Amino acid sequence: MNRSDHRLAGDRTGVWLVGARGNVATMSIVGARAIAAGKTDTTGMVTKREPVSSLDLPPIEGLVFGGHDIDPESLVTQAELQCDRNDVPDETTLAAVRDDLAAIDDRIEVGTAVNCGAAVTEESERIDDSLAIRDVIEQIRDDYETFRNHHGIDRLVVVNVASTEPEPTEPERYDDRDGLERAIDENDRELPASVLYAYAAIDSGHPFVNFTPSTANAVGGIRDLAATESVPHMGRDAKTGETLVKSALAPMFAGRNLQVLSWEGHNILGNKDGLVLEDDANAAGKLASKGDVLDSILPEIGHNRVRIDYTPSLADWKTAWDYIHFEGFLETEMTMQFTWEGSDSALAAPLVLDLVRLIAHADRYGDGGLQPQLASFFKAPIGVDDHDFSRQLDLLYDYARQDR
Amino acid sequence: MNRSDHRLAGDRTGVWLVGARGNVATMSIVGARAIAAGKTDTTGMVTKREPVSSLDLPPIEGLVFGGHDIDPESLVTQAELQCDRNDVPDETTLAAVRDDLAAIDDRIEVGTAVNCGAAVTEESERIDDSLAIRDVIEQIRDDYETFRNHHGIDRLVVVNVASTEPEPTEPERYDDRDGLERAIDENDRELPASVLYAYAAIDSGHPFVNFTPSTANAVGGIRDLAATESVPHMGRDAKTGETLVKSALAPMFAGRNLQVLSWEGHNILGNKDGLVLEDDANAAGKLASKGDVLDSILPEIGHNRVRIDYTPSLADWKTAWDYIHFEGFLETEMTMQFTWEGSDSALAAPLVLDLVRLIAHADRYGDGGLQPQLASFFKAPIGVDDHDFSRQLDLLYDYARQDR
Amino acid sequence: MNRSDHRLAGDRTGVWLVGARGNVATMSIVGARAIAAGKTDTTGMVTKREPVSSLDLPPIEGLVFGGHDIDPESLVTQAELQCDRNDVPDETTLAAVRDDLAAIDDRIEVGTAVNCGAAVTEESERIDDSLAIRDVIEQIRDDYETFRNHHGIDRLVVVNVASTEPEPTEPERYDDRDGLERAIDENDRELPASVLYAYAAIDSGHPFVNFTPSTANAVGGIRDLAATESVPHMGRDAKTGETLVKSALAPMFAGRNLQVLSWEGHNILGNKDGLVLEDDANAAGKLASKGDVLDSILPEIGHNRVRIDYTPSLADWKTAWDYIHFEGFLETEMTMQFTWEGSDSALAAPLVLDLVRLIAHADRYGDGGLQPQLASFFKAPIGVDDHDFSRQLDLLYDYARQDR
Amino acid sequence: MNRSDHRLAGDRTGVWLVGARGNVATMSIVGARAIAAGKTDTTGMVTKREPVSSLDLPPIEGLVFGGHDIDPESLVTQAELQCDRNDVPDETTLAAVRDDLAAIDDRIEVGTAVNCGAAVTEESERIDDSLAIRDVIEQIRDDYETFRNHHGIDRLVVVNVASTEPEPTEPERYDDRDGLERAIDENDRELPASVLYAYAAIDSGHPFVNFTPSTANAVGGIRDLAATESVPHMGRDAKTGETLVKSALAPMFAGRNLQVLSWEGHNILGNKDGLVLEDDANAAGKLASKGDVLDSILPEIGHNRVRIDYTPSLADWKTAWDYIHFEGFLETEMTMQFTWEGSDSALAAPLVLDLVRLIAHADRYGDGGLQPQLASFFKAPIGVDDHDFSRQLDLLYDYARQDR
Ligand SMILES: NC(=O)c1ccc[n+]([C@@H]2O[C@H](COP(=O)([O-])OP(=O)(O)OC[C@H]3O[C@@H](n4cnc5c(N)ncnc54)[C@H](O)[C@@H]3O)[C@@H](O)[C@H]2O)c1
Ligand SMILES: NC(=O)c1ccc[n+]([C@@H]2O[C@H](COP(=O)([O-])OP(=O)(O)OC[C@H]3O[C@@H](n4cnc5c(N)ncnc54)[C@H](O)[C@@H]3O)[C@@H](O)[C@H]2O)c1
Ligand SMILES: NC(=O)c1ccc[n+]([C@@H]2O[C@H](COP(=O)([O-])OP(=O)(O)OC[C@H]3O[C@@H](n4cnc5c(N)ncnc54)[C@H](O)[C@@H]3O)[C@@H](O)[C@H]2O)c1
Ligand SMILES: NC(=O)c1ccc[n+]([C@@H]2O[C@H](COP(=O)([O-])OP(=O)(O)OC[C@H]3O[C@@H](n4cnc5c(N)ncnc54)[C@H](O)[C@@H]3O)[C@@H](O)[C@H]2O)c1
Ligand code: NA
Ligand code: NA
Structure with a gap:
């Protein structure tokens, strides 16, 4: 199947969450499933308000979740913890989605944890550290594809919601596609996990969103790749509070x-x-x-x-x-x-769903590379200099009005 | 001298402040004179920042102040009180402008106080209440003209910074020019002072700004008049805090x-x-x-x-x-x-100067009627529905960029 | 049974709440029963902390609740509403005490609503307004006694947690016992409900606490009565926020x-x-x-x-x-x-329990009249001039240390 | 002159400020002199309010100021800077005391800066660092005595208001008088300046107040000395905000x-x-x-x-x-x-004056050692465990009531 194919049509949108058992991921999944079950409304979602709601976006009900994590504790347990500690989600909502969570938890694979710093603890599971970087990437790519095939997914969006990594030293070496691919081939042990997840996604043609401040798609090498391959991507660090x-x-x-x-x-x-x-x-x-x-x-x-x-x-x-x-x-x-x-997570979760829907839309219409209309979602919008929230929203509204 | 004449060119801009001894007026005058004397900078002025500063606006040094008030206490005393109670202006600045204040105080005339409610006290002076409304208006108009002639003023801007009045009952009767003028001719005793000041200004061709929540130019009758006579005006209630x-x-x-x-x-x-x-x-x-x-x-x-x-x-x-x-x-x-x-007054004063400069500019270029580009200055911008500050500023920036 | 008798011994302390279906009452009952069931701890209770906890106070488990209200909506419904709107109590706690609440609700009698102002609505039930004041008092007194007898209660404490009433005009007429009793006999229609509840309690020898700003035991007539009859009482307006x-x-x-x-x-x-x-x-x-x-x-x-x-x-x-x-x-x-x-109610409820325990203690040891050691609980402690919270607490601590 | 002598009577109280050109010192001097000149009142002074004001304390007018500092910038300049940056003192007050400040500045001697960390800058002057510690102490002691003699001072109070020092490592070695004096004799280069100032003061019989968090009189060695010699002292770290x-x-x-x-x-x-x-x-x-x-x-x-x-x-x-x-x-x-x-300094300064007056009073009445009645003034009151401000104040009020 070639790249343009899977950009055409299709209602089943896959959402691959890197950090799938974290707070933001859990709340996003709980929210999407609770909306699907008619147990909550869409307050807090930008795509459910005019003018953005006029776009023909993938329905929330059709989102299919999977992901990577390094924490073995199940999604159900994570949601229970959140309910208990924060009252978000509340007990009724949690009850309504508990079975969904259990099913989704089965689709969460063990991820890589290279250069993740304090996020890695004694309890963490992880892809074998002794594997060559190239092989790690292949494994990630396999996880994406297996998920897509098993669940009849038309379009897969990868979202990084994993813990914030330390910044790499000398990131200049990854500043263009060649440099980055050379580093991969030479098994550069300082490449952080987020870059590997981003590379695997974009090189496979999957739209990518970096919800975190980690490096991921911010280096020139990934941006080059996405531009050349015309894969939409955006980040970084969601702006929630x-x-x-x-x-x-x-x-x-x-x-x-x-x-x-x-x-x-x-x-x-x-x-x-x-x-x-x-x-x-x-x-x-x-x-x-x-x-x-x-x-x-x-x-x-x-x-x-x-x-x-x-x-x-x-x-x-x-x-x-x-x-x-x-x-x-x-x-x-x-x-x-x-x-x-x-x-924090209740503010972040609806934006994850918004971003998935909007970047899937871009992908469907063939808009590759950076997506400046998504700047308002990020603290450090890649490629956009304007930090004025009103003006950033205007970028989105103009896009919505033109695109209709 | 006909109307179009005094719209052409000229550097001496007259500023007639209704409520000339109030806090806002005092601080505006102190600020303008302190800027002229090189004793303070223009922080807080919108017209001193790009893109608005690119417009060819009347210089602050050339502003000539006069006005109406009903409080006999001098401008110098008012400024001293403010210095003493608020440390704004500070003693050095006050000393630098004290002589200017004394001179300007001589140009403040007694105003009318009809229907001003709690603003009127035992100490107040006022134009004889038994005069017919039409005669009150004539007296106000005379005060404007005398000031203009004595000081060689090319363009006179009238700004209402008087105390907030009670709202008139049944303002509908003033909803068009005919109704309003009929009320004046029939000596309607419920017309509030602010409407009289506004009528006298606009009927004489002087641009008018309503800095207060009082009625003034918000009634249809005044808006009609300004549109027909092509006199720029805007309001109401400056947005400062x-x-x-x-x-x-x-x-x-x-x-x-x-x-x-x-x-x-x-x-x-x-x-x-x-x-x-x-x-x-x-x-x-x-x-x-x-x-x-x-x-x-x-x-x-x-x-x-x-x-x-x-x-x-x-x-x-x-x-x-x-x-x-x-x-x-x-x-x-x-x-x-x-x-x-x-x-409060330190926030308001620079906007008075901004509004004077911008409405004089509109007048000079023949833009009559409401001035929506000034919406960002007001809590209730007449004729503008959008209250989003960013969007209101965009109106001003677009104006500045086109006008250059 | 004479007065001194029911001051001796006994573990079953009755708590009669005027306003028994209100927020404060509901939360007090929920809390007491949840503590009894081992479902929550006693955080927020002054009597559970040194030095006050050293006093030999009636156990929370032994408190038996009843009361008056004019709102027919059941205690269970009230608690459900609070759980739903405030998450206090939470669902687990509510489930643990629901049966207790239902049983207690059966012991809530219809109260009087004379002169209660805005608290009375269309849904309110009330003792027939046409009854003579003296008869209203008798009915209240009967309710107290019936409750006491049915539940084998050794000591009954009456606590006013009803809605705040308007203040009576000319309260001076109730300034001594004679004046107050004359007003009752002459069927004075301006006596507010709180005074009737207080009179009925104290005249029957039941300790009384006024948790509200209403008049109740603040008038001289009630204070005289309590002093003469040596019944402990205190108020008014609990200090919670x-x-x-x-x-x-x-x-x-x-x-x-x-x-x-x-x-x-x-x-x-x-x-x-x-x-x-x-x-x-x-x-x-x-x-x-x-x-x-x-x-x-x-x-x-x-x-x-x-x-x-x-x-x-x-x-x-x-x-x-x-x-x-x-x-x-x-x-x-x-x-x-x-x-x-x-x-609000979570702050108030533990103090209701504290006050019940402490005033029962005073009663048991024969301390009649005002109880200044309770001043720290009130915004307007009757008979105490010092409003410094630390000094008020010292009154309580000194009492606790001496009394032991 | 022996120690007990200079405890008897006398109205001229000397105030030796270590850090005499700092903010707190400057504001204390400005305030005392402005009070003496009738230019300000005593708001903020605890000793000017009942019951403390009933004590027979040294008058503010009679305080004679001197001190040590390592900053050569004059007291007048410091006060001008404060006026300029903070409006405290205001220009009128400053003008009224400027001559006093100039005169007092002449009585400020160069202090020692051993182990003062970041407080020492390139501009600092200081007692020669190569001197033996014992000699530094002698020089400080000389400065105290010269001041006392030149100004006919009856009682000298030393107050440390110098910059906060780093804490010494292994302060245990100074834990008793012997250890401390051995360290001095052995020229221990880790003794911080504050301990030297405190030692010089107390060994000469001068009451000492440590307004700062520095070590000074908090080590056991100084406390021993003060107890044995019966010199009143207290600290540390004034509680102002x-x-x-x-x-x-x-x-x-x-x-x-x-x-x-x-x-x-x-x-x-x-x-x-x-x-x-x-x-x-x-x-x-x-x-x-x-x-x-x-x-x-x-x-x-x-x-x-x-x-x-x-x-x-x-x-x-x-x-x-x-x-x-x-x-x-x-x-x-x-x-x-x-x-x-x-x-900050306006909150601190009145407390400096309060402490001087109260510790001079203790000295006059022969109360040596720690002064727990002064606990309310300090964040870490030496020898007092109770941190409740109300109870600490009660210590002072009890002292004031007994002492009268
Ligand atoms: N409002 C918000 O919550 C908000 C806003 C902006 C950005 N973010 C960012 O989103 C990210 C997630 O936040 P969160 O509150 O959910 O944190 P979290 O710690 O609850 O979740 C992070 C998850 O990522 C997993 N993880 C860590 N390293 C991984 C790796 N290498 N591969 C796969 N999984 C990995 C962790 O095990 C954990 O389950 C953080 O980077 C945060 O800074 C959150
Ligand atoms: N930040 C601000 O200060 C701010 C912001 C928005 C609007 N405003 C409005 O600006 C106006 C002035 O505010 P201010 O703080 O200077 O008030 P102020 O009371 O200090 O001054 C008002 C002056 O108007 C005079 N006056 C009253 N009635 C008059 C009349 N009929 N004719 C002539 N003079 C009259 C008074 O004597 C007084 O000198 C008020 O309406 C206020 O609501 C102020
Ligand atoms: N933190 C607090 O909650 C707090 C603190 C201090 C004082 N108070 C006082 O406690 C009282 C109760 O507060 P609440 O929040 O529970 O109010 P609420 O309105 O929830 O409850 C009051 C109850 O009293 C009932 N009532 C009204 N008039 C009555 C009458 N004449 N006889 C019998 N019942 C009557 C009402 O029907 C209602 O059920 C108020 O007076 C309030 O001011 C509360
Ligand atoms: N509210 C308050 O201001 C407050 C409250 C509690 C404690 N304090 C303490 O009071 C002290 C003074 O505060 P400040 O705001 O006046 O600071 P500051 O920095 O303005 O003044 C400190 C002065 O001490 C001088 N100094 C430094 N080391 C010295 C030394 N070894 N010998 C002699 N002089 C020396 C400095 O040159 C400076 O003039 C600080 O330790 C501060 O923590 C202040
Ligand atoms: Na402030
Ligand atoms: Na909150």
Whole structure:
């Protein structure tokens, strides 16, 4: 079957989640199945609101889930934990989808964990580390294909929702397709897992979304490949909480020519993502993409700091306190502060479903390479410089209106 | 001199402030003169930032101030009070402009106070209440013309920065030019002062800005007149604090399809504006324009309340606490809250100068009637339905880019 | 049976809740039964912590519940509503006590609703309004005795947790026992329900707690009666949220000789209590007892305002925002603000159980009249002037240490 | 002159400030002289409020200031900087005391900087580092005596308000007087400056206050010396902002048996103290004394973190955001958060004057050794375990009432 074929038509869209037993993945699956069962509505989904809802997108009911993980604990257990600790999902919803979760858990394969830093623990399972990188990629690719064949899937979308990795040192060597493929062939032991998952997906023609701050499709080598092969992809680091607010609020200060002297952002959260980010190496990418938003919108900002701290009792709730010290007319110093209290995965999950639907749509219509209309979903939208949330949304709305 | 003449060229722009001894007026004058003297910069001015700064606008140094008020206390005293209570302006700046203030104070005439409610006190001076409405208008018009002639002014802009009036009952009778002029001729004793100031300005061909929530140019009769006579005007109720934040933040909830269950806004402020707004009649218009912003951006909002309370110790500082209770995916309830602490007049003053410059520009290029490109400056932009701050700014930027 | 008899010994303590189907009552009953069933712990109960826990208090397992209400909706339904809207109690806990609730609901009698203002709705049931006041009291007294006899209760404590009533006009006429009893005999139609419940309890020798801001035992006539008859009683208006914080925080400003210029308190809540308090008459008492705390601790406070607003989506959650503007050394103005987000009834319920246990203890040891050692539980502790929470707690701790 | 002599009577109290050109010192001197000049009042001073004000304390007008510093920039310049950056003091007050500041600056001697870590910069002056420790102490002692003699001072109080030092390693060796004096004699190069200042003061019979988290009088050796020689002393780390609030608020959670799951404290400040605390070594002591308060009041706290970050634009303003996640009845999770915004030095300065007056009083009445009645002033009151602010104040009030 050649590439263009599987871009035509088809209602069964496969969703391959890398990190399929994590919070975001679990909540996405629970939500999709609860919607399919008529147990919840689609609040929080951008694709269910005008003008985007006018696009002819794959139905939520038709999404078929599978994925990789390194954590052996089952999806059912993960969902129960979340219900217990966060009340999201609630007990009724969980009961309605429990059987679906059990079935989907059977389709989760063991992934690779090379260079994943603090995410890997004693309990982790993983593809044998002694395998050559090329062979690891082949195994991943096999997992994708087996899933596609077994489930009669017309189009497969791969989404990275695995734990944040440390950033690779000297990523320049992967800056074009040749460099990247040479590294693979030479069995470069510093390639991080996310790049392997992305390579396997795009080289097989599967649309790819990087929901995390990990490297994955951000290196030039993958971008080259996707452009040449015309496979749609986008990332990175979904914008769900404090950074979303920043991207809506900072343009106000800019627009009114108010001088931001300091913007302090302090995030506390208690889930596994928070625990992994306690590790400085794993946190580096996240802090960078969070900080860049302000630097870009407010180039003359005086001071810009983001902290992420792990506070176990908060479980999946992420609380951010931001303090903005700014100067206006006649050197008057003023302040604004906000506190954001959100359920991290409940904010992320509908966006996973949105992104799957939108990138499948792009694929169906033959739009390969980066997908700038998806910029509003990301803290660090690859290839898009504008961080103003309103303007990013306009990119999506224009796409929706033209495409109809 | 006919109308078109005084639209051509000229550098001396007159600024006639109705409410010329109030906080906003005082701070605008102090700021303009301090800029002229090189004692402060233009932070907070929208017209001093790209792309708007590329327009060929009248220079701040050339603005000539005059106005009406009903409070006999001099501009110098007002500025001293502000310096003392708020540290804005600071002592150095005040010293640098004190002589200018004294000179400008000599150009402030006694205004009319018909139907101004709680704004009128025992100390107030006012145009004789027994005069016929038509004669009051003539006196106002005379004041405008005398000022223009004495100071060699090429173009005169009238800005209403007087205290908020109660809303008129049955404003429908002023809904077209005929109705309005009939009311004037029949000496309708319920016409509020702001309408008289607006009528006198526009009927004389002077561009008019309504910075307040008062009626003024919002009635159909004035809008008709301005359209027919091709005089630019805009309003109402400048957007400086909590509502500004709302207009930047609410689109984020809409854009992400999050359901706002309740949005509580609680404002406390200690200046004279706050005191006048303690009176329910005077507050009505303000509360309406503040509330409408959310209703428009979030049509499905569950609960939307705005409170304004008078807290004397805060002086000119306005503190707003907003609490937003919203629902996301999987019926998850979340919250955001913010506190905004701003010097009310320091936020307002640069916008007065911006609006003067931009409406003078429109007048110079013959753009009469409502000026939708100025929507971003107002809580209730007359004739513009979109309350999204980003989109409103785009109207201004498009104007600036085309006009150049 | 004479009065002293039922003060001796006995493990079965009856708890008669006036307003037995309200939020506070429901949560108290759910909590007590869940503790008895080993399904929850006693976090939040003052009597379960040293030094108070050393007193020989009636066991929670032995509390027998009954009460009056005017709302026909059953206790089970009320608890289900709370579970559904607030997740407190959670589903597991509710399931464990559902049968107990059904049994207790059978012991709830129809109460009187005279002068209860906005609390009375179309659905309300009530003791026939045409009965003479004296007869209403007799009926209430009968309900108490029947309950006591049917359930083999050794000591009965009556707790008022009914909706807040409007304050009576001219309460002076009830200022001593004679005046109060004359009013009853002369069928004074302005006596509010709470006074009738309190009179019936104390005249029958039952200890009485007023958890609400309603009049009840605050009038001199009831206090006389309780003193003469040596029946312990205390009130009023339990201190659970914002006011609790104030009583802990305001002494800090006093102790450091910092001058509070303004203290703004803004409460939003969404339960039935909030709805009733939307009515100005019903709210008056609440606002008074909330405001008095600061006036007493900070006699030189410049400005002190409390607002309570009804925000339906919050259900039983009460959010308070307090803003404190204060002056320190060298006339430096500073600010503190806090946001309190609590489940109103979950904060109140353990205190109901504490108060029952402590007032039963006082009764058992023959301590009649007001019980100042309970001051820390109340916003307006009858007969106690000190509002400093720490000092109030010391009264309780001293009592506990001596009494042992 | 023997020790007991200079304890008798006398009105001229000398105040020797170690760190005399720092923010706290400057503000203390400005405040005392402004009070003496009748230019400001005593708001913020605990000794000016009942019951403490009834003690016969040395008058503020009679305080004579001198001190050590390592920063050559004059006191006048420091005060001007503070006025400019923070508006505290304001220009009028500064003008009134400028001559006093210049005169006092002449009495500031160069101090020692051994082991002061990040506080020492290229601009610093310092007592020759190659001197033996014993000789450094002699020089300090000489400075104290010269000052006393030149200014006819009856009693000299030494107050450490110098930058926070790193904590010494192995402080056990200084745990008794012998060990400490042996270290001095053996020229131990790890003794920090604060211990030298404290030793010189107490060995000369001068009461000593440690306003900072530095070691100074906290080691056993100094405590022994002060006890044996009967010299009053107290410390450490003045409680002025976030920690003050914690010590008032945490007892409320304890008193109501509410379980604090997490208490996050995030401080941002922009003065030199903040800059020095950027250095981890210098911050260690501060973080410890801040953290201990909660651990002591809430022994079962789940999670307790304090962060201090440097945010230059805030200048002397310290903003703290605290987030408290707690559990109540029926496992209900609730939250409280507060933001404190204070001028750090304006909060500290009145306490310096209070402490000087109170420790001089103790000295006058022959009370040597630790002064527990001063516990309420400190984050880590030496020798006092109770961190409840109310109870600490009671120690002071009891002292004031007895002593009268
Ligand atoms: N609001 C949000 O939750 C949000 C927003 C933006 C980005 N993200 C990012 O999404 C990612 C997932 O977040 P989460 O809260 O679900 O975290 P999580 O820790 O709950 O889940 C991550 C999952 O990835 C698995 N995993 C780790 N390394 C893997 C590997 N090499 N291969 C396969 N599986 C692997 C883990 O075992 C775990 O099950 C994180 O990178 C996070 O930063 C989340
Ligand atoms: N950030 C802001 O300050 C802001 C923002 C939006 C709108 N506004 C509006 O701007 C207006 C002015 O605000 P302010 O803070 O300067 O108030 P202010 O009370 O300080 O000044 C109002 C001035 O108007 C004068 N006045 C009242 N009635 C008059 C009349 N009939 N004719 C002439 N003068 C009259 C008063 O004497 C006073 O000097 C208010 O309507 C306010 O609602 C202010
Ligand atoms: N944190 C708290 O919840 C808190 C704190 C302090 C005081 N209170 C007070 O406790 C009381 C109860 O609060 P709630 O939240 O449970 O309110 P609620 O409205 O849920 O319950 C009140 C109950 O009283 C019943 N009632 C009304 N009038 C009655 C009458 N005359 N006789 C018998 N029953 C009557 C109502 O039908 C209702 O069932 C209120 O007065 C409230 O102000 C509550
Ligand atoms: N609210 C408060 O301001 C507050 C509260 C509690 C404790 N403190 C403590 O008080 C101290 C002073 O705070 P600040 O804000 O004035 O700091 P600062 O940095 O403004 O002043 C410290 C001064 O000490 C001087 N110094 C440093 N090392 C010295 C040495 N070895 N000998 C003599 N002088 C020396 C510095 O040159 C500087 O002038 C700090 O330790 C701080 O932690 C301050
Ligand atoms: Na919350
Ligand atoms: Na502030």
